Amino acid sequence: DAGVTQSxxxxxKTRGQQVTLRCSPKSGHDTVSWYxxxxxxxxxxxxxxxxxxxxxxxxxxxxxxxxxxxxxxxELNVNALLLGDSALYLCASSSVSRDYGYTFGSGTxxxxx
Amino acid sequence: GQNIDxxxxxxxxxGAIVQINCTYxxxxxxxxxxxxxxxxxxxxxLSYNVLDGLEEKGRFSSFLSRSKGYSYLLLKELQMKxxxxxxxxxxxxxxxxxxxxxxxxxxxxx
Numbered sequence: 001d002a003g004v005t006q007s008x009x010x011x012x013k014t015r016g017q018q019v020t021l022r023c024s025p026k027s028g029h030d031t032v033s034w035y036x037x038x039x040x041x042x043x044x045x046x047x048x049x050x051x052x053x054x055x056x057x058x059x060x061x062x063x064x065x066x067x068x069x070x071x072x073x074x075e076l077n078v079n080a081l082l083l084g085d086s087a088l089y090l091c092a093s094s095s096v097s098r099d100y101g102y103t104f105g106s107g108t109x110x111x112x113x
Numbered sequence: 114g115q116n117i118d119x120x121x122x123x124x125x126x127x128g129a130i131v132q133i134n135c136t137y138x139x140x141x142x143x144x145x146x147x148x149x150x151x152x153x154x155x156x157x158x159l160s161y162n163v164l165d166g167l168e169e170k171g172r173f174s175s176f177l178s179r180s181k182g183y184s185y186l187l188l189k190e191l192q193m194k195x196x197x198x199x200x201x202x203x204x205x206x207x208x209x210x211x212x213x214x215x216x217x218x219x220x221x222x223x
Contacts, residue, residue: 033210042117042200042213043156056209090155101146102211104155 004105021076025093032074035090117214135201143204196221
């Protein structure tokens with residue numbers, strides 16, 4: 001049973017560019033949340049998708065957008081990249097029962113230069 | 114406002130017991146999670162408390178007091194592989210997002 005898979009693992013982008021990160025949730029999960037984690041900090045909530053709709057959004061600018069597909073997989077898009085966007089981006093999947101809490105993927109390490 | 118506090122760093126000895134505390138102030142409350150995170154890796158789920166009391170899972174136990182806004186993670190029979198960051202996270206009234214502490218870096222010494 002595959003857990004949460006994220007791609008790519010690492011990414012280096014230049015300021016001003018755009019990036020798309022991908023996430024496939026754990027089997028049986030229908031909800032995907034995205035988090036940004038700076039070095040030495042706890043994750044910060046970006047947004048959550050359920051039934052292909054953005055259900056909740058954290059304090060992130062509109063440069064951060066997302067999408068959820070019918071198979072529950074999700075994408076995170078970041079436009080006009082800033083140096084401060086360099087971080088580990090984590091995808092977490094969950095289901096209504098939350099028996100196992102949120103399951104996290106291994107993350108995408110984004111470096112903006 | 115919403116705030117989660119936990120110590121920045123703790124040190125313990127292999128084979129010993131350590132307690133990592135977490136206090137939280139969130140708008141509403143729907144549960145308290147503990148996650149383990151090794152450097153450069155994703156957080157791994159350890160426990161979820163929604164009712165007051167102690168939940169035990171092998172070497173790891175987690176306690177919650179909702180009236181005090183307080184939780185702790187207890188690790189017994191410490192092993193070197195337990196060296197990691199331990200993050201406390203609260204699910205507030207939005208029910209859709211976790212509010213995280215900055216994590217407690219636990220260092221295990223032989």
